[in-house]
Amino acid sequence: ETGVTQSPTHLIKTRGQQVTLRCSSQSGHNTVSWYQQALGQGPQFIFQYYREEENGRGNFPPRFSGLQFPNYSSELNVNALELDDSALYLCASSQQLGQGTDTQYFGPGTRLTVL
């Protein structure tokens, strides 16, 4: 196990609702990245947080937003949920920023179903 935890494990929402997913990074890690993994596909980068600021964003609309807290835990918020938002949401933590070579360790994910 990596030490990265996510909550909740599963979540069911309806279209138009809002959702907040949570991630606790591995001890000693200061960077959190979020990924969306649709069924049968590889994870896609949503965004990354370092020292409480967004650092890099993938091709996701503004209704996907996030936060990082002083203890390096993080939240992913999705507004105005759409059916296509149904996916496994993965959080990954790493030690440093900027070297481009820091290993990311993934949590177990949150399975979001939008009805």
Add this chain to the structure above:
Amino acid sequence: GENVGLHLPTLSVQEGDNSIINCAYSNSASDYFIWYKQESGKGPQFIIDIRSNMDKRQGQRVTVLLNKTVKHLSLQIAATQPGDSAVYFCAENRGRDDKIIFGKGTRLHILP
């Protein structure tokens, strides 16, 4: 990741044989490559990584080979075991941030 629908490439290997999973990457600027294993219902698990200044790296029962000339990465698993059944993803880091770009996964089936 790219849209590969519900049909991942599949590799079936006899238990005890060696497995070789291949991956092509697209960006010659990528300088760090990672292999992840993902079991059903779990997050990706780090297996092994390699930097662009190397062409081979070995771990416990696993070896990663990097050919920068043809932008090809491979993962070799020695003496494949039933617990190796999973989807394997190669991933690249493009150096300017920690964003990881995942390749198409390969599902590894172990035959008894």
